[in-house]
Amino acid sequence: EDQVTQSPEALRLxxxxxxxxxxxxxxxxxxxLFWYRQDPGKGPEFLFTLYSAGEEKExxxxxxxxxxxxxxxxxxxxxxxxxxxxxCAVQAPWGRDDKxxxxxxxxxxxxx
Amino acid sequence: DAMVIQNPxxxxxxxxxxxxxxCSQTLNHNVMYWYQQKSSQAPKLLFHxxxxxxxxxxxxxxxxxxxxxxxxxxxxxxxxxxxxxAAMYLCATSRDTLASGFxxxxxxxxxxxxxx
Numbered sequence: 001e002d003q004v005t006q007s008p009e010a011l012r013l014x015x016x017x018x019x020x021x022x023x024x025x026x027x028x029x030x031x032x033l034f035w036y037r038q039d040p041g042k043g044p045e046f047l048f049t050l051y052s053a054g055e056e057k058e059x060x061x062x063x064x065x066x067x068x069x070x071x072x073x074x075x076x077x078x079x080x081x082x083x084x085x086x087x088c089a090v091q092a093p094w095g096r097d098d099k100x101x102x103x104x105x106x107x108x109x110x111x112x
Numbered sequence: 113d114a115m116v117i118q119n120p121x122x123x124x125x126x127x128x129x130x131x132x133x134x135c136s137q138t139l140n141h142n143v144m145y146w147y148q149q150k151s152s153q154a155p156k157l158l159f160h161x162x163x164x165x166x167x168x169x170x171x172x173x174x175x176x177x178x179x180x181x182x183x184x185x186x187x188x189x190x191x192x193x194x195x196x197x198a199a200m201y202l203c204a205t206s207r208d209t210l211a212s213g214f215x216x217x218x219x220x221x222x223x224x225x226x227x228x
Contacts, residue, residue, distance in 0.1 A: 004154075034216060043116075043202050043219030044155070087154070091215050097167065100215055102154040 002027040006088050006103035014111050016077050021106045023088030024070040031098060032091040033071050035064050037084045038105065044087055078110045115139070116220035118203050124226045125193050133188040133223045135203030142208040144186045145217065146178060149200045161186065162208075190225075198227045 007022045025033070032051055036044035048057040050066035057064045061082065063074045073086055085105040091098050116137045125131040137144065142163050147155035159178045160167050166178065175197070177189040190197055204217040 032215070036217075036219075041200075041222070041224070043118075043204075043222045044217075046216055046218060049216050089217075097162065098215060100157065100217070104152065104154045107152075 002090075002092060002099075002101055004088055004090055004101045004103040006086075006106050008106060009104070010107040010109070012109045012111060013075075013078055015079055018074070018076045018078070020075070021073040021086055021108070022070060023073070023103055025088075025090045025101075026069075027090050027092040027101065029093045030090055031093065033066055034089045034091070034100075035062075035071070035073055036087040036089065038087055039084050047086075075108070078108075080110045080112045083108055083110045116203055116205055116218055118201075118220035118223050120223060121221060122224050122226070124228060125190075126228055127194065128192045131190050131193055131225070133190075133201050133203075133225070135186045135188075135220055136184050137203075137205045137218075137220075138184070139205050139218060140183065141205035141218070142183070143206045143215070144180060145202075145204040145206075146186070146188045147202040147204065148197075149202055149222075155202055158188070193225070193227045195227050198225055200224050 004025045035047040038044040048064040053068045055066050061076050065072050085107045087105045088103045090101050119134050145160040146158045149155045158172045161180045175191050180186045200222045202222045203220040206215045206217045
């Protein structure tokens with residue numbers, strides 16, 4: 001069964017304390033892996049798409065990497081405004097169309 | 113700015129009373145989605161439209177229906193809401209995969225549904 005698992009479920013960091021969030025997946029034929037940020041009471045906001053193993057994308061304090069089994073979202077010197085839930089999703093073939101599978105997310109809280 | 117708009121942002125309905133949630137987009141995307149998201153859970157896909165081609169997820173209850181009268185608008189109808197249907201309902205869009213190859217999704221702000 002295709003699955004996306006994110007860890008940890010929740011993470012509390014001090015401002016400036018770098019860390020990484022993990023997204024591991026088991027799908028047949030990954031087409032793409034996506035990271036989203038979701039603030040409380042709002043819809044997810046698209047951050048990155050990763051297409052193939054070895055690829056990296058960066059945006060401000062965030063860097064996303066991809067291997068054949070997992071993706072990491074690295075947060076460097078985070079600020080309180082980086083507090084949010086970070087969702088990972090994968091796109092995989094499904095019949096004549098593709099399917100998107102979301103993980104449950106990692107709730108990140110940055111303490112000032 | 114191009115965007116995905118959902119109305120209303122908050123909806124309260126009574127048990128068993130039909131309710132309709134709406135979504136509009138100015139991105140001109142071919143694909144539109146409805147998700148249900150409960151607290152601390154992953155968004156759960158209910159339906160998606162590829163243009164007017166309707167795709168129902170196998171485990172979406174019959175109580176949920178959807179309409180897409182044109183490219184810009186999509187509606188979610190809940191015929192007889194139960195207490196378990198209280199959730200955030202998210203609308204999303206993406207470009208045609210034939211053009212882009214990938215389903216990067218752009219989400220609206222969501223409608224928080226409360227069932228009393």
